[in-house]
Amino acid sequence: MSLTATGASTRQWVEAAKPGIRSLRPYQPGKPIEELAREQGLSVDTIVKLASNENPLGPASSVLSAMRSAFADLSRYPDANGFALKAALSEKLGVEPARITLGNGSNDILVLLAEAYLGPGLSAVYSEYAFFVYSLVTQAFDAQGIEVPSTRWGHDLTAMAAALRPDTRMVFLANPNNPTGTHFSQTELVTFLESVPEDVLVILDEAYFEYMAVPETMPLVDRFSNLVITRTFSKAYGLAGCRVGYSVSHPDVADILNRIRQPFNVNNLGLVAAEAALKDTDYLARSRQINQVGMAFLQSGFDAMGLMVIPSVCNFLCVDVGCDALPVYEAMLAQGVIVRPVNTYGMPRHLRISIGVQKENERCLEVLKAVL
Numbered sequence: 001m002s003l004t005a006t007g008a009s010t011r012q013w014v015e016a017a018k019p020g021i022r023s024l025r026p027y028q029p030g031k032p033i034e035e036l037a038r039e040q041g042l043s044v045d046t047i048v049k050l051a052s053n054e055n056p057l058g059p060a061s062s063v064l065s066a067m068r069s070a071f072a073d074l075s076r077y078p079d080a081n082g083f084a085l086k087a088a089l090s091e092k093l094g095v096e097p098a099r100i101t102l103g104n105g106s107n108d109i110l111v112l113l114a115e116a117y118l119g120p121g122l123s124a125v126y127s128e129y130a131f132f133v134y135s136l137v138t139q140a141f142d143a144q145g146i147e148v149p150s151t152r153w154g155h156d157l158t159a160m161a162a163a164l165r166p167d168t169r170m171v172f173l174a175n176p177n178n179p180t181g182t183h184f185s186q187t188e189l190v191t192f193l194e195s196v197p198e199d200v201l202v203i204l205d206e207a208y209f210e211y212m213a214v215p216e217t218m219p220l221v222d223r224f225s226n227l228v229i230t231r232t233f234s235k236a237y238g239l240a241g242c243r244v245g246y247s248v249s250h251p252d253v254a255d256i257l258n259r260i261r262q263p264f265n266v267n268n269l270g271l272v273a274a275e276a277a278l279k280d281t282d283y284l285a286r287s288r289q290i291n292q293v294g295m296a297f298l299q300s301g302f303d304a305m306g307l308m309v310i311p312s313v314c315n316f317l318c319v320d321v322g323c324d325a326l327p328v329y330e331a332m333l334a335q336g337v338i339v340r341p342v343n344t345y346g347m348p349r350h351l352r353i354s355i356g357v358q359k360e361n362e363r364c365l366e367v368l369k370a371v372l
């Protein structure tokens, strides 16, 4: 054991952390373009990043001009209650503003929910291969995570309902799921909700909702008081860097989250950007369109290479490269293409590849072919 000048163990501040936090693995983000450029001595504009399910169109110009006009207010604190954005969301989604909670990304909301409702002696249920943040926030607040085996890479809702224990306070559902891209129907969701006790919160994470052609789920929050739906501006709305997400829940859940959130958890520019993004229906339509075309292109490219792909309704595909995926990921990096290994999800042979614009998709296929 190494000692500091004062005699304290250098691991003291790791060991002093709360038990759940001490054993946490940090979230592994996609490699930033700048970092790869530094490491490989590549120029930033030759790098293709298809690693974080970002919108390949870049931000909408309508959003940029709205943000520019908000620059003058940067010395002011943002509206802590996000009145204008909540009003716009309320109108668009047909839910009362009192049901809406804004977050610094929807990730913020997931943390707030765990902080408010999980703790030692309590448990949360989520699926195998589900978004990593569910297990992270469960553990961070010293609750026990119950991971339910998946079925064909997706959620086994029947098994999840059966896995609930008396100490379970929360279930996380990702629909569609990241990293697998799988989804379940609204009928299956309703059957699940009907089978879950009223004192268990069901967190329905719809980060990719806008990419799916499915009926609106918002009316369900009226019927099920334990349902919390989270969505984000990071994916189809093209604002991952702005960090804005939201939840729609029972007003009492929103009231609780409002008590513990940072008073100014969504910044000035984020509020303005999200409000403008909601209005830009053309941008959203183009996002969907380019995603559909890119998805079909990549899918047929993988088919031609004889690679198995998990069917996806998102803006990414999970592809089985037929061997250990890490060396493939590394070799692609060396060629300036960043994708996402998912070995930390227990999927060592898959790579998750976000759908890009045509040129990015072509380059990705070309490099993957060369590497394999």
Ligand SMILES: *Cc1c(COP(=O)(O)O)cnc(C)c1O
Pocket: 053, 104, 105, 106, 107, 108, 131, 174, 177, 178, 205, 207, 231, 232, 233, 234, 235, 240, 243, 244, 245
């Ligand atoms: C991207 C993503 C989120 C949230 O991202 P934010 O940028 O924090 O809004 C949440 N859930 C899933 C499944 C995601 O893929």
